[in-house]
Amino acid sequence: MEGIATTLTSWNAGRTRVTKPPRATFTRLSRGATIGRPHDTAQQKRVLKATLDLLAHDAPLDPVQLNEKVD
Amino acid sequence: MEILENREAWQAAYKEGWLAHWRKTGETNWKIYNRPNHKTAPSGKGIDLSQSRLLLISSAGGYLPASQNPFDAENDLGDYSIRQFSIDSAPTDIAFAHTHYDHTAVNEDQQVLLPLRHLKEMVSAGEIGELAPQVISFMGYQPDAVRVVDECIPLIIAAAQAQNAQAALLVPS
Numbered sequence: 001m002e003g004i005a006t007t008l009t010s011w012n013a014g015r016t017r018v019t020k021p022p023r024a025t026f027t028r029l030s031r032g033a034t035i036g037r038p039h040d041t042a043q044q045k046r047v048l049k050a051t052l053d054l055l056a057h058d059a060p061l062d063p064v065q066l067n068e069k070v071d
Numbered sequence: 072m073e074i075l076e077n078r079e080a081w082q083a084a085y086k087e088g089w090l091a092h093w094r095k096t097g098e099t100n101w102k103i104y105n106r107p108n109h110k111t112a113p114s115g116k117g118i119d120l121s122q123s124r125l126l127l128i129s130s131a132g133g134y135l136p137a138s139q140n141p142f143d144a145e146n147d148l149g150d151y152s153i154r155q156f157s158i159d160s161a162p163t164d165i166a167f168a169h170t171h172y173d174h175t176a177v178n179e180d181q182q183v184l185l186p187l188r189h190l191k192e193m194v195s196a197g198e199i200g201e202l203a204p205q206v207i208s209f210m211g212y213q214p215d216a217v218r219v220v221d222e223c224i225p226l227i228i229a230a231a232q233a234q235n236a237q238a239a240l241l242v243p244s
Contacts, residue, residue, distance in 0.1 A: 006238070018108045019107060020110070020111060032172040034242050038182075052240065058114070058117045059117070
Protein backbone atom coordinates (compact mmCIF):
# COMPACT_ATOMS: atom_id res chain seq x y z
CA MET A 1 0.00 0.00 0.00
CA GLU A 2 1.87 3.00 -1.28
CA GLY A 3 2.38 5.64 1.38
CA ILE A 4 1.36 3.32 4.21
CA ALA A 5 4.18 1.51 5.97
CA THR A 6 3.18 -2.13 6.33
CA THR A 7 4.37 -5.10 8.31
CA LEU A 8 3.11 -8.62 8.93
CA THR A 9 3.83 -11.77 10.86
CA SER A 10 3.40 -15.25 9.48
CA TRP A 11 3.67 -18.82 10.75
CA ASN A 12 4.22 -19.96 7.17
CA ALA A 13 7.59 -18.62 6.05
CA GLY A 14 7.67 -20.71 2.88
CA ARG A 15 4.47 -19.37 1.41
CA THR A 16 4.96 -15.84 2.68
CA ARG A 17 8.57 -15.34 1.61
CA VAL A 18 7.75 -15.73 -2.10
CA THR A 19 5.18 -12.93 -1.91
CA LYS A 20 8.05 -10.55 -1.04
CA PRO A 21 6.44 -8.56 1.77
CA PRO A 22 8.12 -5.23 2.56
CA ARG A 23 8.56 -6.16 6.24
CA ALA A 24 7.80 -9.46 7.96
CA THR A 25 8.52 -11.66 10.91
CA PHE A 26 8.29 -15.42 10.66
CA THR A 27 7.46 -17.78 13.50
CA ARG A 28 6.90 -21.48 14.04
CA LEU A 29 3.45 -20.89 15.45
CA SER A 30 0.42 -22.45 13.81
CA ARG A 31 -2.45 -21.74 11.46
CA GLY A 32 -5.22 -20.06 13.42
CA ALA A 33 -2.88 -18.74 16.14
CA THR A 34 -0.65 -16.34 14.24
CA ILE A 35 0.18 -14.01 17.13
CA GLY A 36 0.84 -16.72 19.69
CA ARG A 37 -0.57 -19.45 21.85
CA PRO A 38 -4.00 -18.74 23.39
CA HIS A 39 -3.66 -16.86 26.69
CA ASP A 40 0.15 -16.70 26.37
CA THR A 41 0.16 -12.94 26.68
CA ALA A 42 3.95 -12.72 26.94
CA GLN A 43 4.47 -14.58 23.68
CA GLN A 44 1.74 -12.64 21.89
CA LYS A 45 3.31 -9.35 22.95
CA ARG A 46 6.79 -10.48 21.88
CA VAL A 47 5.53 -11.36 18.40
CA LEU A 48 3.62 -8.11 18.10
CA LYS A 49 6.49 -5.93 19.29
CA ALA A 50 9.05 -7.61 17.03
CA THR A 51 6.73 -7.24 14.05
CA LEU A 52 5.82 -3.62 14.76
CA ASP A 53 9.45 -2.66 15.44
CA LEU A 54 10.17 -3.32 11.76
CA LEU A 55 8.06 -0.28 10.84
CA ALA A 56 10.89 1.98 11.98
CA HIS A 57 13.06 0.75 9.11
CA ASP A 58 12.92 1.55 5.42
CA ALA A 59 11.55 -1.28 3.29
CA PRO A 60 12.29 -3.72 1.90
CA LEU A 61 13.80 -5.58 4.82
CA ASP A 62 14.86 -9.18 4.93
CA PRO A 63 12.25 -11.14 6.91
CA VAL A 64 13.15 -11.72 10.55
CA GLN A 65 12.84 -15.24 11.94
CA LEU A 66 11.54 -15.27 15.52
CA ASN A 67 12.13 -18.13 17.92
CA GLU A 68 8.44 -18.50 18.73
CA LYS A 69 6.88 -21.95 18.64
CA VAL A 70 3.64 -23.70 19.40
CA ASP A 71 5.12 -25.65 22.32
CA MET B 72 5.57 -1.78 -9.33
CA GLU B 73 3.12 -4.53 -10.16
CA ILE B 74 1.29 -5.97 -7.18
CA LEU B 75 1.15 -9.32 -8.96
CA GLU B 76 4.30 -9.96 -10.97
CA ASN B 77 3.86 -11.71 -14.32
CA ARG B 78 0.13 -11.24 -14.01
CA GLU B 79 -0.86 -12.51 -17.45
CA ALA B 80 1.26 -15.64 -17.20
CA TRP B 81 -0.04 -16.33 -13.70
CA GLN B 82 -3.64 -15.88 -14.83
CA ALA B 83 -3.21 -18.17 -17.84
CA ALA B 84 -1.67 -20.90 -15.70
CA TYR B 85 -4.45 -20.53 -13.12
CA LYS B 86 -7.22 -20.72 -15.70
CA GLU B 87 -5.71 -23.59 -17.65
CA GLY B 88 -4.60 -25.52 -14.56
CA TRP B 89 -6.28 -25.20 -11.17
CA LEU B 90 -9.49 -23.52 -12.38
CA ALA B 91 -9.97 -25.84 -15.35
CA HIS B 92 -9.51 -28.85 -13.07
CA TRP B 93 -12.04 -27.44 -10.59
CA ARG B 94 -14.58 -26.81 -13.36
CA LYS B 95 -14.10 -30.33 -14.67
CA THR B 96 -14.07 -32.22 -11.36
CA GLY B 97 -15.23 -29.90 -8.59
CA GLU B 98 -11.95 -30.64 -6.79
CA THR B 99 -9.60 -28.01 -5.35
CA ASN B 100 -6.26 -29.59 -6.24
CA TRP B 101 -3.45 -27.60 -4.60
CA LYS B 102 -0.80 -29.80 -6.14
CA ILE B 103 -1.43 -28.06 -9.45
CA TYR B 104 -1.92 -24.56 -8.04
CA ASN B 105 0.72 -22.06 -9.13
CA ARG B 106 1.46 -19.82 -6.20
CA PRO B 107 2.58 -16.29 -7.05
CA ASN B 108 6.35 -16.10 -6.80
CA HIS B 109 7.61 -12.55 -6.65
CA LYS B 110 11.12 -11.25 -7.25
CA THR B 111 10.71 -7.70 -5.94
CA ALA B 112 9.50 -6.42 -2.59
CA PRO B 113 7.80 -3.03 -2.23
CA SER B 114 9.98 -0.20 -0.97
CA GLY B 115 9.00 2.55 1.42
CA LYS B 116 10.18 4.76 4.24
CA GLY B 117 10.13 3.67 7.83
CA ILE B 118 7.93 5.55 10.28
CA ASP B 119 7.91 6.55 13.93
CA LEU B 120 5.12 4.33 15.20
CA SER B 121 4.77 6.38 18.37
CA GLN B 122 3.62 9.27 16.17
CA SER B 123 1.56 7.24 13.69
CA ARG B 124 -1.92 5.86 13.23
CA LEU B 125 -1.80 2.07 12.92
CA LEU B 126 -4.40 0.05 11.04
CA LEU B 127 -5.06 -3.62 11.83
CA ILE B 128 -5.81 -5.76 8.78
CA SER B 129 -6.93 -9.33 9.37
CA SER B 130 -7.52 -12.19 6.95
CA ALA B 131 -9.24 -14.34 9.56
CA GLY B 132 -12.74 -13.76 8.20
CA GLY B 133 -13.98 -11.70 11.14
CA TYR B 134 -17.32 -9.93 10.85
CA LEU B 135 -20.20 -8.72 13.01
CA PRO B 136 -23.03 -11.24 12.62
CA ALA B 137 -25.60 -8.85 14.09
CA SER B 138 -25.16 -6.32 11.29
CA GLN B 139 -22.98 -7.81 8.52
CA ASN B 140 -23.22 -10.74 6.16
CA PRO B 141 -20.65 -13.48 6.66
CA PHE B 142 -17.97 -14.11 4.09
CA ASP B 143 -18.76 -16.81 1.54
CA ALA B 144 -16.41 -19.26 3.19
CA GLU B 145 -17.79 -22.31 1.43
CA ASN B 146 -17.11 -20.92 -2.04
CA ASP B 147 -14.28 -22.90 -3.66
CA LEU B 148 -13.45 -19.82 -5.75
CA GLY B 149 -13.06 -17.54 -2.72
CA ASP B 150 -14.58 -14.32 -1.44
CA TYR B 151 -12.86 -11.02 -2.31
CA SER B 152 -14.98 -8.63 -0.27
CA ILE B 153 -14.04 -6.88 2.96
CA ARG B 154 -15.78 -6.01 6.20
CA GLN B 155 -14.93 -3.27 8.67
CA PHE B 156 -15.72 -3.24 12.36
CA SER B 157 -14.82 -1.02 15.27
CA ILE B 158 -11.68 -1.67 17.27
CA ASP B 159 -13.98 -1.33 20.29
CA SER B 160 -16.23 -4.20 19.20
CA ALA B 161 -16.77 -6.66 22.00
CA PRO B 162 -15.09 -10.01 21.28
CA THR B 163 -18.47 -11.66 21.73
CA ASP B 164 -19.84 -9.54 18.88
CA ILE B 165 -17.25 -10.83 16.38
CA ALA B 166 -17.60 -14.13 14.53
CA PHE B 167 -15.29 -15.73 11.98
CA ALA B 168 -16.51 -16.94 8.59
CA HIS B 169 -13.49 -18.83 7.33
CA THR B 170 -13.52 -22.61 6.98
CA HIS B 171 -9.84 -23.02 6.10
CA TYR B 172 -8.35 -22.91 9.58
CA ASP B 173 -9.14 -24.44 12.96
CA HIS B 174 -11.04 -21.93 15.12
CA THR B 175 -10.16 -23.57 18.43
CA ALA B 176 -7.45 -21.04 19.34
CA VAL B 177 -9.35 -17.91 18.30
CA ASN B 178 -12.48 -19.10 20.05
CA GLU B 179 -10.40 -19.53 23.20
CA ASP B 180 -8.52 -16.22 22.96
CA GLN B 181 -9.26 -13.71 20.22
CA GLN B 182 -5.85 -12.04 20.72
CA VAL B 183 -4.24 -14.85 18.69
CA LEU B 184 -5.68 -13.33 15.49
CA LEU B 185 -7.14 -9.96 16.52
CA PRO B 186 -4.64 -8.54 19.05
CA LEU B 187 -6.64 -5.41 19.77
CA ARG B 188 -6.21 -5.52 23.54
CA HIS B 189 -2.43 -5.67 23.19
CA LEU B 190 -2.39 -2.91 20.58
CA LYS B 191 -4.48 -0.66 22.83
CA GLU B 192 -2.02 -1.26 25.65
CA MET B 193 0.79 -0.20 23.32
CA VAL B 194 -1.13 3.00 22.56
CA SER B 195 -1.51 3.66 26.30
CA ALA B 196 2.23 3.06 26.74
CA GLY B 197 3.03 5.56 23.98
CA GLU B 198 4.54 2.92 21.67
CA ILE B 199 1.82 3.44 19.07
CA GLY B 200 0.43 6.91 18.32
CA GLU B 201 -3.13 5.72 17.85
CA LEU B 202 -5.16 2.99 16.24
CA ALA B 203 -7.27 3.46 13.14
CA PRO B 204 -10.87 3.19 14.36
CA GLN B 205 -11.93 0.29 12.14
CA VAL B 206 -10.36 -3.12 11.63
CA ILE B 207 -10.26 -4.14 7.97
CA SER B 208 -11.23 -7.77 7.65
CA PHE B 209 -11.27 -10.21 4.78
CA MET B 210 -11.42 -13.97 4.36
CA GLY B 211 -8.01 -15.16 3.29
CA TYR B 212 -9.13 -18.06 1.13
CA GLN B 213 -8.70 -16.33 -2.23
CA PRO B 214 -7.27 -18.61 -4.93
CA ASP B 215 -7.57 -16.10 -7.79
CA ALA B 216 -4.63 -13.71 -7.36
CA VAL B 217 -5.91 -11.47 -10.15
CA ARG B 218 -9.19 -10.99 -8.32
CA VAL B 219 -7.23 -10.23 -5.16
CA VAL B 220 -5.44 -7.43 -7.03
CA ASP B 221 -8.48 -6.13 -8.90
CA GLU B 222 -11.17 -6.51 -6.23
CA CYS B 223 -9.89 -7.01 -2.69
CA ILE B 224 -6.79 -4.82 -2.57
CA PRO B 225 -8.51 -1.68 -3.94
CA LEU B 226 -11.17 -2.05 -1.24
CA ILE B 227 -8.49 -2.35 1.44
CA ILE B 228 -6.51 0.62 0.13
CA ALA B 229 -9.61 2.82 -0.03
CA ALA B 230 -10.61 1.85 3.50
CA ALA B 231 -7.07 2.43 4.78
CA GLN B 232 -6.88 5.85 3.15
CA ALA B 233 -10.32 6.79 4.47
CA GLN B 234 -9.00 6.14 7.97
CA ASN B 235 -5.83 8.15 7.34
CA ALA B 236 -3.66 5.20 8.31
CA GLN B 237 0.09 5.79 8.24
CA ALA B 238 1.01 2.21 9.11
CA ALA B 239 -0.63 -1.18 8.80
CA LEU B 240 -0.23 -4.51 10.54
CA LEU B 241 -1.43 -7.53 8.58
CA VAL B 242 -2.27 -10.59 10.60
CA PRO B 243 -2.96 -13.58 8.36
CA SER B 244 -4.78 -16.54 9.79
